[in-house]
Amino acid sequence: MEQIKIGIVCYPTFGGSGVVATELGKALAQEGHKVHFITYSQPTRLDFLNENLYYHEVDFRSYPLFEFQPYELALASKMVSVVKNEKLDLLHVHYAIPHASAAYMAKQILRSQGIYIPVVTTLHGTDITLVGRDPSYEPVVTFSINQSDGVTAVSEDLKRETFDYFKILNDIEVIPNFIDLEKFKKQKKDHFKKAICPNGESLIVHTSNFRKVKRIPDVIHVFANVRREIPAKLLMIGDGPERNHAEKMCRELGICDDIRFLGKLEAVEEVLSVADLFIMPSEKESFGLAALEAMACEVPVISTNTGGLPELNVQGVTGFMSAVGDVEDMTRKSLFVLDPNNLPRFKESALKRAQEFDITKILPLYENYYQKILVKS
Ligand code: GMT
Structure with a gap:
């Protein structure tokens, strides 16, 4: 042109x-x-x-x-x-x-x-x-x-x-x-993974602006449920109005030691490089760019089936979708994806899908x- x-x-x-x-x-x-x-x-x-x-x-x-x-x-x-x-x-x-x-x-x-x-x-x-x-x-x-x-x-x-x-x-x-696949790609960050998950725990990541529409309490509830079943850690990237409430929830649930709030990060791809699962339980999401960034770093996605998310996240292939607010279903699906017998194929498919964008x-x-x-x- x-x-x-x-x-x-x-x-x-x-x-x-x-x-x-x-x-x-x-x-x-x-x-x-x-x-x-x-x-x-x-x-x-x-x-x-x-x-x-x-x-x-x-x-x-x-x-x-x-x-x-x-x-x-x-x-x-x-x-x-x-x-x-x-x-x-x-x-x-x-x-x-x-x-x-x-x-x-x-x-x-x-x-x-x-x-x-x-x-x-x-x-x-x-x-x-x-x-x-x-x-x-x-x-x-x-x-x-x-x-x-x-x-x-x-x-x-x-x-x-x-x-x-x-x-x-x-x-x-x-x-x-x-997505720029040159920037968003899985990098070797084993030392970082070891520091966050010293005992080989599964690592779940959420990124957003912590507004109501992102349903931050659902992130915490799904994580709390997953953690009851398998050793896991959660990294929360970003900041916004719901952060204080989220931190309070972690204290009330007694799971603060396994959750870290990292604030607004420039190099999100570095954290995504060590993640096993990305969670996006939004009330509404016209596209879900943060989920695409995760997929480009080979991270499967558990999301809701709202808005444009079904145009990105392929049910049972790149992760799973659940109805808005269905924390139990998101928990079941997270555990399925995190199963070591399933995780590699979800990771591979997430990257393949991201390449289409x-x-x-x-x-x-x-x-x-x-x-x-x-x-x-
Ligand atoms: O997600 C937000 O609240 C931020 C918002 C924005 O405009 O910055 O994101 C919207 O635009 C993104 C880029 O096109 C989309 O990936 C998000 O899905 C969309 N957010 C919502 O629809 C809630």
Whole structure:
């Protein structure tokens, strides 16, 4: 594809949408496209020097009148200036709120100055399934999706949900999330495994932002049940509102010695390299990027069967799925996967499945989609 100049707008944090946006931008830059990140701080994974990568910080001033900072306005203004000064061909915004509506505003301002910029919006999950559906945002979300020149969703399920809950007039292209198999691969970390599991215990890992939707208590309950049957340890990676409650549960259940909370880690793949099982008991999950990261490191997954998870986790092959909240079923299935007679084939299948989401396979889908939008616009 001919090289283009793309503005990527995202949340710069550890969240899935920010990670996908940053990794996509890095991969596009490696293909020779000029990629301009526009956000309020340096994206967590933008730890990479490439002559095609640029970063523009949205600066917003605090003013005594504002109880809430009007970030969306500052973002729209920044988009206007970057599109004009860097002569961008296309804006790609990740997570609808408030990025899609800020992009709409920027587009209108630029149009009034005779500049046309197409906007692609990628829907990631909670922007549709939780926050976007809230009446305080729904009209703006519907409008800004309909005003986007292109819309993508990270799973078929998210596409379906978007059509079910919003009056969407345009088509939605499903482009699944992807993984960099160069970064996420099983590394030899025997010393680390020995330190965490000195007596050969099974190692279960959970990674998330510890929000309610992740059902952290289910992680702890499944682990407590598994530990009653076999020697096991649990590593909890990430941080968020449910962490204190989770730690309290561990104390109440008397299992603190076997659980470690590692906080937000940059090199998650190092921990995944020594894991035997990944657990994702989420209430809702549009894709489940953290599960894909685990699978790429040869870790089978016990997840719920909600949202886009059945499009990733193959029942009885890469792990198992259970109904949301069915802790007993998740326990049984965890024990089955952890059985040394079964674990090797689950590990092998997890990696095979992850290879289907290799970034080199998914990147051209985005490039072709950009091309289609540019031709149409
Ligand atoms: O999982 C979160 O709460 C973070 C959220 C985000 O937007 O950062 O993740 C969503 O987007 C990820 C990347 O596309 C998906 O892998 C997650 O499944 C999705 N989370 C939910 O749907 C709850």
